[in-house]
Amino acid sequence: MLWEIFSTDLAFVGLDVSDQKELFEAMGGRLEELGYVRDSFIDAVAARERRFPTGLDLGDAAVAIPHTDPEHVNENAIAIANLIHPVPFRQMGSTEEEDCWVQVKLVIMLAISGGNYIDMLQRVIQSIQDPGVVKRLLGARRSEEFIEIVRKKEEGQ
Amino acid sequence: MKKRYMILSACGTGIATSTVAANSCKTLLEERGLKNIEIIECKATEILGKAEIMKPDCIIYTAEIPVAKLGGIKCFRAIQLITGIGTEQLADEMAEYLKTLND
Numbered sequence A: 001m002l003w004e005i006f007s008t009d010l011a012f013v014g015l016d017v018s019d020q021k022e023l024f025e026a027m028g029g030r031l032e033e034l035g036y037v038r039d040s041f042i043d044a045v046a047a048r049e050r051r052f053p054t055g056l057d058l059g060d061a062a063v064a065i066p067h068t069d070p071e072h073v074n075e076n077a078i079a080i081a082n083l084i085h086p087v088p089f090r091q092m093g094s095t096e097e098e099d100c101w102v103q104v105k106l107v108i109m110l111a112i113s114g115g116n117y118i119d120m121l122q123r124v125i126q127s128i129q130d131p132g133v134v135k136r137l138l139g140a141r142r143s144e145e146f147i148e149i150v151r152k153k154e155e156g157q
Numbered sequence B: 001m002k003k004r005y006m007i008l009s010a011c012g013t014g015i016a017t018s019t020v021a022a023n024s025c026k027t028l029l030e031e032r033g034l035k036n037i038e039i040i041e042c043k044a045t046e047i048l049g050k051a052e053i054m055k056p057d058c059i060i061y062t063a064e065i066p067v068a069k070l071g072g073i074k075c076f077r078a079i080q081l082i083t084g085i086g087t088e089q090l091a092d093e094m095a096e097y098l099k100t101l102n103d
Helices: A020-033 A041-051 A120-130 A131-139 A143-154 B016-031 B042-052 B086-101
Strands: A012-014 A055-057 A063-064 A077-089 A101-111 B005-011 B038-043 B058-061 B074-077
Touching: A012 A020, A012 A143, A020 A077, A020 A101, A020 B005, A041 A063, A055 A077, A055 A101, A055 A120, A063 A077, A077 A131, A101 A120, A101 A131, A120 A131, A120 A143, A120 B016, A131 A143, B016 B038, B016 B058, B016 B086, B038 B042, B042 B058, B058 B086, B074 B086
Parallel strands: A012 A077, A063 A101, B005 B038, B005 B058, B058 B074
Antiparallel strands: A055 A063, A077 A101
16 A cells, blocks of 8 residues: 555655755655665756656646656655645656646655555556545645545545 | 557656556556557667567657657657546547557
8 A cells, every 4th residue: 555655754744945956855865864765866866857757737736756767766665745836847748849847736756666666656646646635635734644645545535 | 450469658767657657558448449458668768779679559658759750650648647637538549540550
């Protein structure tokens, strides 16, 4: 279950950042501090985001799922943040010429080392495809709430 | 209709969104009567080489690929499989296209 992978150490409520750089440093920095990723992770995520963006327009809200190659990761983990101010991300799959940006207020940063990650990823995607869950995650005011919201979703409550 | 279909799924890392897109795509195409579908994930940067070797029936992608250099292989941008918005329409378009192919 996804909620069992989530940790309050990796949950950021009302993160106050002004751009992608600050965002990646805050979330990636915590992942690094806790040993989930290597010191190359933050730069690798930023570089990948420039080349292959991860912003997703979900209609009512926009989410980003920044991630990078497994060689920068020690152990599978997920960091989650809702943001005070939206941070612009380019839309996933779009080209630079299209110049298509979305205003992201919910960020799910994936640290993928390989191994048994497909199930984890599948569950993250299922969660963001549920508008009610996204709305509740955006409104979470305590880090425990993120886990509770996802647990309830997975237990069908 | 062909007996087997080969689809390449490309994303930035070749292991994340392309895998999610591939799993979802396979289910949706099976629901539309297309069996025997093999989907291989790859990195967007490797797509030209992979496409030449695998000769896929079509490509789905969640990261920018050089569509113009892919020699007429039909490419579908598949962000719908990640956001869940517009999924059915994409699957209909893909199924319709694949059913026009012959062995």
